[in-house]
Amino acid sequence: MKSASNALATAIAWSAACTCIAAQPPADAPTDARRYVKEGVVVEFEARPAADAAALMEDELAELRFSIREASTGRPMRGLAPGAWLDVAENLRNKDGAEQKSCKDKIALYLKGIVGIRPMADLNSYYVVVLNRDASLSIVDPKVSMVGRTSTLARVPLAGAGADLARSGDDRRIFVSMPAAGRVAAIEADTFKVAANVRAGPGATRLALQPDGRYLWVGNNAPAGERGSVTVIDADALKPLATIPVGRGHHEIALSSDSRWAFVSNRNDGTVTVIDVRTLAAVREIAVGGQPIALAYSALSRLLYVAEAQSGVLYAIHPDDFSTQARIALAPGLGPARFTPDGRWLLVLNTADDKVHVIDPSSNRVVHDIAVPGQPYQLAFTRAFAYVRSLGSERVSMINLASLGSGKQPTVQSFAAGARPPKAAGELAIADSIAPAAGDAGVLVVNPADNTTYFYMEGMNAAASNYQTQGAAARAVIVVDRSLREIEPGVYAARVRMPAAGKFDVAFSLDSPRMLHCFATQAAVNPRRAAARDGAQLEYLVESRRVDAGADVPIRFRIADATGREPRTGLADVRVMVVLAPGRRRGEVTASEVGDGVYEARAAFTEPGAYYVYVASATLRKGFGELPFLTLQAVDGKLAERDRR
Structure with a gap:
């Protein structure tokens, strides 16, 4: 930003x-x-x-x-x-x-x-990816507006309703777990198209990407009473590598900072399974009792922290010998636990006690117990603040990270993200409803109760803007950064x-x-794409790349054989598709032959913008995208007329 x-x-x-x-x-x-x-x-x-x-x-x-x-x-x-x-x-x-x-x-x-x-590519932009209640994602460009509202660029259909979201470290891909489908959708972030639906396991829910980006870990929640599993996916090749049996109940996943160990909680067994990433095999099961509800790994202390909800105890475990280094007594009702971006503090939410516990991993001592009303249940960070979402409040609490430390008084502010609390929406997603915006000086907050996503910029008293995903119920959010780094x-x-x-x-x-x-x-021409275009040559016959916005415009082109010398005449199934970049609106029309291998179709350019024109023919065995495409700019009529002159 x-x-x-x-x-x-x-x-x-x-x-x-x-x-x-x-x-x-x-x-x-x-x-x-x-x-x-x-x-x-x-x-x-x-x-x-x-x-x-x-x-x-x-x-x-x-x-x-x-x-x-x-x-x-x-x-x-x-x-x-x-x-x-x-x-x-x-x-x-x-x-x-x-x-x-x-x-x-x-x-x-x-x-x-x-x-x-x-x-065609904005290298200053970021896109907001909203997980909907149905089997879809909504892609929003917050910079593009129409009558004061931000514009939904695309809708990505999924093979099943999504549960969790993750993204690759370079923002090239978005991953969505789909429990009912037992798969993970991998979406290319430059086209917002599904590249693969990778097989995981029944109940594929929680996602975690290794720090080195090599493997994506998927927690598969089995039916009640049955043992679950984790599936390991090659994040580049998009292939499942292993499915490893673990315990019963919901699974949270944490990974060591060197991507050496994976830790998987088994909520109904009161255990944590330790997996050797090199061999993709379980090597140990650590019994903590109760309900291990959250895992967090410290790169500074090199310890695994396990929050146990029933007793309210936070365990610090050494991954080398799996010994308990500290047993930190908090209070029953613990929830999510996450480290600040610099690793200095561990924040543990207590949903039942309306508190945020702040732990110093260098001493394993509690530094603050911060009151946050309304049953805090989700946690996200920017460089400067911790953002806490509560089930029973429409307000989002902000904890100034610079105010944390022994002898300091934490500074807590809040802002409204809607008028209704999240729990009014009923069933909530396991994925985060808060995501840091590009530039790390603000957040996007989904309120599922009013189906609205709010943008808050740090330093403001209220949300700066908001938008709704039309025709869908928003549940969670993630941000894809396209800007220069x-x-x-x-x-x-x-x-x-x-x-x-x-x-x-x-x-x-x-x-x-x-x-x-x-x-x-x-x-240059890609040989792989050129091979797909063999068998026919297509030449667009246009005088200008600018056309009148709001008008029906004739699009004329010539189709010849592979040599380019012989016209392909008599094709009755030539279709033309016009797409408003970047895929927000499209329309198809039939082309008619108006000359020796020359075809024409009239297409509507309903509003200003960049358009892609594609041609397909079943007779030629060429679908849209397999023949050369044309780019046109729809502009004010005076500009287009000036170009024609």
Whole structure:
């Protein structure tokens, strides 16, 4: 969020024209075409394949990198918030005697958050992923608004109702457990499409990703009285590797910071199963009695903490010899337990006693017992605050982490997230209803009782905005961050899947010094995709890539054989699909032959925005996406007419 707001200020404040140069220049271009210098700051752009490939290719991941340093010393400039966008190249090179405006103007439109006016990839954005009560996810772009409301970009259907959410460390994938289906949905975060429904086990519920990102662990809750299991999934290959029997009851999962050990609680057996990650085999069962309700591992003390709900005791267990290092008496009714992001404090909720216990893992002593009314039951963190959600209150409590410590008085504030308490919704999800927003200075809070997700920015007295998922009942939330990250000193990067073969603009923005500059890159034809297009050639016959918004526009194209010489005539089943990016609205029409292998369809471009045009034919055995697609920009009629002239 920080990078987006800074980029917005830069684009609006700066009215100078943008000079655009290619990142992969022709032979007569300057040798420093990837380098831009202004007011003592050097920006170097690079687009590289994210995988082992010789060049950027369509439908493959690319890493876009910006190295920012001082021109005089070469010192990396750290802690900046640059902005960047990738879009189809269009009229970016200056013409003699003509002012260059396309790059700057397009960015200004993106930053205004107008529905339909979106780049192909916004490297300053984050998306809100809402888990619904039915078998679906709602994807929301909080920057895009219509009549004051944020816009739902897409709906992702699932094979079953979801229970828990997790995401990969690089935000490439979202995982959703589906208990009734006994599977885990893996969703690609760049397309919001289900990549696989991976087999887990009956009652697949709790999810936990290893710190090293290699394995996804799934707790399978068996029917009452039966032993459960955990399934281990290769998070990259999306294949199940092992299903390991454990005990009875619901399972919570914790992993050691070195991904060496996995710990699985068995609530109805009063035990914790220890699993060797190297061999994927259970090696020990630790008896704690009662109901082990929460697990948390400390990277600092290298101890496993087990919260037992019935007795109210917190156990600290050493994973090397499985001995109990401390037995911390709290109070019956314990619930979730989590460490602060820096690992300094362990916070344990006590739902029955309306308290948050704060533990110092260096001494295993209770530092604070903080009163939080309304039955606290969920806990989330930003760098500065702990957020506590209560069953019986519409308010979210905020504990200032800087106020914790021996001899200090904890500072607690709260804000309203709706008008009704969560328990008014009835059955609640096991997944978190609070998630930190991108930029780590705010949170998204789902109130399932009023089907609304609220955004709260730290420092405000109330929620800054809210939105509803139309046609669905919101239960939980997670955030996918698409923004540039500082991966090494002064180097800011993001990954993006190249949407097509061809040339692309890469616009860059920085607030200090004020900088708005357009680089470019290109993606080669992917042989894998090209093979799928063999057997027919498709050529679009369009005069301009801009069309009138709100109009029915004829789309004409030529279909030929694989050689491109012989027209394919007489095709009666040619269909055209038009999709408003990024997949929010689509429509299909039938194309008619109007010439020798030339076909035409009239499609509606109902609102401004970027559109994808796809062609399919059963006779050619080509579905949508298997032939080349076309990108069009629906704009105000005057702009489109100017292009045609």
